[in-house]
Every structure is written in C-alpha cells, then in structure tokens.
Amino acid sequence: MIKSWLSILLPKDEYKKQKTLYFLAEASIILFITLIILFSIHRIFPNLEPNPEISIGMSISIFVIYIFTRYILSGIEYTNITTEQEFKKEKNRISLNSLKFILVFFIAYSLIIGIPKTQSQWIDLVILILLSGIFMFSLGYVSLRRSYKKNKDLLD
Structure with a gap:
C-alpha cells in the first residue's frame, strides 16, 4: 500500500478505498471542468463580475455532492447487511x-x-x-x- 496523507481519510476496507479513490478522481475532473467553465465565463463576460464566493462555493459544493452521491448510490456502505x-x-x-x-x-x-x-x-x-x-x-x-x-x- 502506498503511504499518503490521503490514506487517513479513506476507509480501511480495500474495496471501499478503491471505489472512494475513483469517486475522488471523478470529482476532481468535474471540478477541473467546472473551474475552466467559470474562468471562461469570467474572461468572456468581464462586465458580469461574478462573485468569487459564489464561484468557490459552487465549485466546492459540486465536488462534495458528487462524491457523497456516488458513495451513497454505489451500495458499498453496508457490506455486512445480507438478510x-x-x-x-x-x-x-x-x-x-x-x-x-x-x-x-x-x-x-x-x-x-x-x-x-x-x-x-x-x-x-x-x-x-x-x-x-x-x-x-x-x-x-x-x-x-x-x-x-x-x-x-x-x-x-
């Protein structure tokens, strides 16, 4: 296993850890695309003057909501529920x-x-x-x- 500060935030179960890393990677790509779109909007429409708090809050929200939603919908949280x-x-x-x-x-x-x-x-x-x-x-x-x-x- 690779030692990283990220490992303290991840589940101990190897399968859950791998899935969570996928979710983090997917969310990072979505965050990157969101930031490019926000940057482009700011450059194309300079008079718009978007509020940086809204842009940052929206970006963080998209990142967190995506990971949370994927985790919930993946069905990996309750591994011991079978009956x-x-x-x-x-x-x-x-x-x-x-x-x-x-x-x-x-x-x-x-x-x-x-x-x-x-x-x-x-x-x-x-x-x-x-x-x-x-x-x-x-x-x-x-x-x-x-x-x-x-x-x-x-x-x-």
Whole structure:
C-alpha cells in the first residue's frame, strides 16, 4: 500500500478505498471542468463580475455532492447487511439516528440562533428540521437499500 496523507481519510476496507479513490478522481475532473467553465465565463463576460464566493462555493459544493452521491448510490456502505432481519435492524437504526439528528439540530439551532418567538418562525424551524431529518433518513435508507441489494446479488 502506498503511504499518503490521503490514506487517513479513506476507509480501511480495500474495496471501499478503491471505489472512494475513483469517486475522488471523478470529482476532481468535474471540478477541473467546472473551474475552466467559470474562468471562461469570467474572461468572456468581464462586465458580469461574478462573485468569487459564489464561484468557490459552487465549485466546492459540486465536488462534495458528487462524491457523497456516488458513495451513497454505489451500495458499498453496508457490506455486512445480507438478510432481511439485518436490513430491518439497520433501517431502525437509521430511523433512530435521524430522530437524534432532529433533536440535536433543534437544540443547536435554539442555542445559536435562539428560540423562535413568532408562529411563522416556529413553522420555518419545524419545516427546516423535518426536511433535514427526512433528507438524512432518505440518504441512509437509499444507501442501505442499495447495499442490501448488492450484497444479496453477490451471495446469489
């Protein structure tokens, strides 16, 4: 194995490590193309004066979202889920973790921003927290479902 500072960020499992490296390489190429496009837009339309924070934020977001999405959709996260019982147990764990996230999100939001004072602020907070929790559960469930299907196919 090649020693690199990157190895501390990668999974220990060799298959997961290789797939993650592919995702990083793919995302790097997409990032490079995105930066070329942004640079070209800036050169072709100098009067546009794009906000550098938006350009940098968009580039970083594309990079991270691509890697995250590929990892979730690849079905490599849950390598030990092979039976229906294990699937249900892990699904319950994902549900519980999503509920914990909602609680921690509410507490952190209340400490940082403050407890909402008006009804519309409460509605905004509840919607934000519920959507975040649903999003977190959905990502975990999709990853679990893909992993379960992939593991089952490998055993058949």
